[in-house]
C-alpha cells in the first residue's frame with residue numbers, strides 16, 4: 442500500500458535561490474507530521490505544494506500513490522485544508538456556515554449535529570447564531586477551523602491553526618486534532634506553537650532556509666539548533 446501522502450524531493454524557486462530545496466515527507470493514516478522552522482524557512486510554501494495550490498519546480502506529491510490536483514474530486518473529498526485567507530459568508534450565521542460545509546461534504550442529516558459539535562469543541566458554543574462580522578479575530582479563526590474540521594477527511598493540512606487562539610482554545614484544538622488522529626486521519630501541521638507540535642505531532646520535519654535540517658521524533662528534533670523554540 443502506498444502512503445496516504447508522499448512528497449519527494451520538492452524544490453521551489455522564486456527567481457534566485459530556492460526557498461524549498463529537496464524536501465521529502467510522508468504521512469500515514471492516523472499520524473501527524475509537523476513542519477517546523479523559523480519565519481521564512483519554507484513551511485507554508487511546502488504546504489501549498491502539498492495542497493496542490495502551487496507547483497513545485499521539481500519533485501512529486503502523491504496521494505494514495507497518485508499525483509495531487511486540488512481540482513480533482515478525489516482530492517477535495519479526502520483532503521481538508523485550512524490556510525490563511527479563508528473566508529466566511531457574511532450573511533450566514535456561524536452555525537449555518539459550518540452546517541453548509543458539512544452538508545456539501547455529504548453529512549446529510551448529520552450536518553447540524555456535526556456542526557454544533559465541532560463549534561462547541563472549538564469554544565464557539567455561545568456564538569452559533571452570531572454573524573462572522575461580529576466575531577473577534579480568534580473566534581473567526583476558530584470558525585474557519587471548524588469548517589475545515591467538520592467535514593470527513595482522510596488528511597488534514599493546517600497552516601498555523603493556532604494563530605490568534607488563546608491558551609484554552611489552543612488546548613481544545615490539540616484535543617480535536619488528537620481525536621482526528623485516533624479516528625485515522627493523517628495530518629500535516631505547520632505550526633509555531635511548540636506545545637501544539639508536542640501534543641499532536643508524531644514526526645517533525647525541521648526546515649532552515651528551505652532545507653530539511655533535521656527530522657524525526659518531536660522531542661529530539663525540537664532540541665536542534667535550528668528549532669524556533671530552542
Ligand SMILES: Nc1ncnc2c1ncn2[C@@H]1O[C@H](COP(=O)(O)OP(=O)(O)OP(=O)(O)O)[C@@H](O)[C@H]1O
Nearest residue numbers: 455460478479480481482483484485486487631633
Ligand atoms: N510569492 C512569493 N514570491 C517571492 N518570494 C516568496 C513568495 N512567497 C514566499 N516567498 C519567500 O519564500 C520563503 C519561504 O516563505 P514561506 O512563507 O514558505 O515561509 P514560512 O516558513 O511559512 O514562514 P512563516 O513562519 O513566516 O510563515 C520566504 O523567504 C519568502 O519571502
